[in-house]
Amino acid sequence: MSELWHLPLEELHVELGAKMVPFAGYSMPVQYGRGVMKEHLHTRAAAGLFDVSHMGQVILRGPDYATIAAAMETLVPVDVAGLGVNRQRYGYFTNDAGGIEDDLMLANRGDHLFVVINAACKAADIALMQAGLPADVTLEVIEDRALLALQGPQAEDVLAALNGAVRGMRFMDVADLELAGAECWVSRSGYTGEDGFEISVPAAQAEDVARALLADARVEAIGLGARDSLRLEAGLCLYGHDIDATTSPIEAGLGWAIQKVRRTSGAREGGFPGAALILTQQVQGAPRARVGLRPEGRAPMREGVPLFVQAEGGVAVGTVTSGGFGPSVGAPVAMGLVARDHAAVGTQLYGEVRGKRLPVAVVALPFTPANFKR
Amino acid sequence: MKYTEDHEWLRIEGDLVVVGITEHASTQLGDVVFVELPEVGTMVAAGDEIVVIESVKAASDIAAPLDGEIVEINNVIVDEPGKVNSDPTGEAWFFKMKIDDLSLLDQFMDEDAYNELID
Numbered sequence: 286m287s288e289l290w291h292l293p294l295e296e297l298h299v300e301l302g303a304k305m306v307p308f309a310g311y312s313m314p315v316q317y318g319r320g321v322m323k324e325h326l327h328t329r330a331a332a333g334l335f336d337v338s339h340m341g342q343v344i345l346r347g348p349d350y351a352t353i354a355a356a357m358e359t360l361v362p363v364d365v366a367g368l369g370v371n372r373q374r375y376g377y378f379t380n381d382a383g384g385i386e387d388d389l390m391l392a393n394r395g396d397h398l399f400v401v402i403n404a405a406c407k408a409a410d411i412a413l414m415q416a417g418l419p420a421d422v423t424l425e426v427i428e429d430r431a432l433l434a435l436q437g438p439q440a441e442d443v444l445a446a447l448n449g450a451v452r453g454m455r456f457m458d459v460a461d462l463e464l465a466g467a468e469c470w471v472s473r474s475g476y477t478g479e480d481g482f483e484i485s486v487p488a489a490q491a492e493d494v495a496r497a498l499l500a501d502a503r504v505e506a507i508g509l510g511a512r513d514s515l516r517l518e519a520g521l522c523l524y525g526h527d528i529d530a531t532t533s534p535i536e537a538g539l540g541w542a543i544q545k546v547r548r549t550s551g552a553r554e555g556g557f558p559g560a561a562l563i564l565t566q567q568v569q570g571a572p573r574a575r576v577g578l579r580p581e582g583r584a585p586m587r588e589g590v591p592l593f594v595q596a597e598g599g600v601a602v603g604t605v606t607s608g609g610f611g612p613s614v615g616a617p618v619a620m621g622l623v624a625r626d627h628a629a630v631g632t633q634l635y636g637e638v639r640g641k642r643l644p645v646a647v648v649a650l651p652f653t654p655a656n657f658k659r
Numbered sequence: 660m661k662y663t664e665d666h667e668w669l670r671i672e673g674d675l676v677v678v679g680i681t682e683h684a685s686t687q688l689g690d691v692v693f694v695e696l697p698e699v700g701t702m703v704a705a706g707d708e709i710v711v712i713e714s715v716k717a718a719s720d721i722a723a724p725l726d727g728e729i730v731e732i733n734n735v736i737v738d739e740p741g742k743v744n745s746d747p748t749g750e751a752w753f754f755k756m757k758i759d760d761l762s763l764l765d766q767f768m769d770e771d772a773y774n775e776l777i778d
Contacts, residue, residue, distance in 0.1 A: 320689055320715075320744075321716070583693045584695070584711075585718075587718070639711065
């Protein structure tokens with residue numbers, strides 16, 4: 286393995302008792318002393334602070350927002366042009382085969398577009414944007430800011446103690462706010478299914494902001510382990526697992542992120558890579574579907590477990606794409622990609638774990654209800 | 660108490676050997692959420708993977724430390740896997756086995772040697 290990248294808050298994590306592991310080339314905290322289960326439950330009950338500085342932060346600039354948005358719309362099926370000032374949307378880069386290259390967040394910041402991309406896809410995404418953007422739209426990779434996420438039902442109260450303006454923000458609003466003396470870019474969003482905020486902060490002040498948040502008794506530091514179980518319970522996709530270059534957004538159940546204006550018969554229909562296939566699937570259905578899975582027993586069904594119709598014989602009709610134990614559910618939970626005919630909620634399937642076929646039910650997602658402040 | 664390189668502890672109880680995993684192993688595993696034990700009466704050979712433990716992180720196996728017969732299993736940890744974290748060397752034993760000769764335990768580490776291993 287090549288040299289690991291180290292992020293601004295590494296010393297703080299170690300001081301807090303983190304177990305650091307390599308993740309997407311970065312040294313990251315996977316858990317702290319209390320462990321994944323307690324960290325997960327604390328986030329759902331109070332507030333958890335996550336360091337997600339490994340994610341890519343990118344700014345696109347151009348002559349005006351409309352030009353930047355039009356350029357970005359050639360790469361993503363999202364209505365970027367119609368995004369209000371200081372509003373954010375979820376989206377994804379598509380490829381010519383109708384697959385997903387990465388998922389991302391896009392925010393209209395008035396004179397520029399702020400984009401947050403996955404760590405593992407950072408270099409490829411930047412290359413994809415640089416190749417696809419016209420000369421008058423420039424890309425700036427933000428290397429001098431950390432990214433924190435404060436998530437949980439008490440996140441608003443905690444952050445409001447540093448700046449009361451956060452109370453006025455709705456889900457997916459974005460604002461420039463001073464927090465503990467630092468000029469932060471704050472969005473009311475996250476990836477846990479809970480209300481919360483993502484906070485881009487200058488690297489030099491990241492520790493000040495993190496310590497100010499951790500000083501609140503309601504906040505605990507939460508590692509990547511719990512981040513994964515939280516997003517899984519929330520039915521949210523993890524790139525490289527539930528979605529990848531071979532899964533279409535329609536199979537993945539992410540068609541909602543294609544706004545009407547970009548769909549068939551919309552004013553700006555298509556115009557993104559793989560549009561013909563994706564928009565056809567949106568109307569006619571896709572061969573596979575991402576589903577929620579609840580194993581009947583206690584054994585977790587993890588990524589790669591093949592899914593069958595019968596307890597014996599036959600060919601696999603799907604695969605688990607993410608799976609583990611859901612601490613808030615109190616039982617194993619999973620997501621998978623399953624052939625359309627076997628994807629209806631209530632369908633009984635069998636997952637093959639260590640050579641044994643164990644019953645698993647197709648269920649609706651999410652496993653835990655979303656708690657966003659709309 | 661004796662210890663294997665696979666982080667099992669072995670304790671003699673009458674003519675049986677009680678087997679569990681060490682505090683160190685349970686900490687490394689993380690929160691245990693599932694345990695599958697062998698059936699009573701199973702004849703096992705040393706090295707056979709006979710227990711499955713799943714934590715929030717991953718699945719791992721536990722091997723039989725010696726040849727012998729499984730004569731008792733601890734269903735408490737099947738019902739409450741979290742006990743493997745809270746009391747790994749006490750209530751959360753895994754199985755008891757009958758072996759030919761208890762002196763076979765001499766080949767394993769004592770507490771000092773084990774502590775050196777994990778240090």
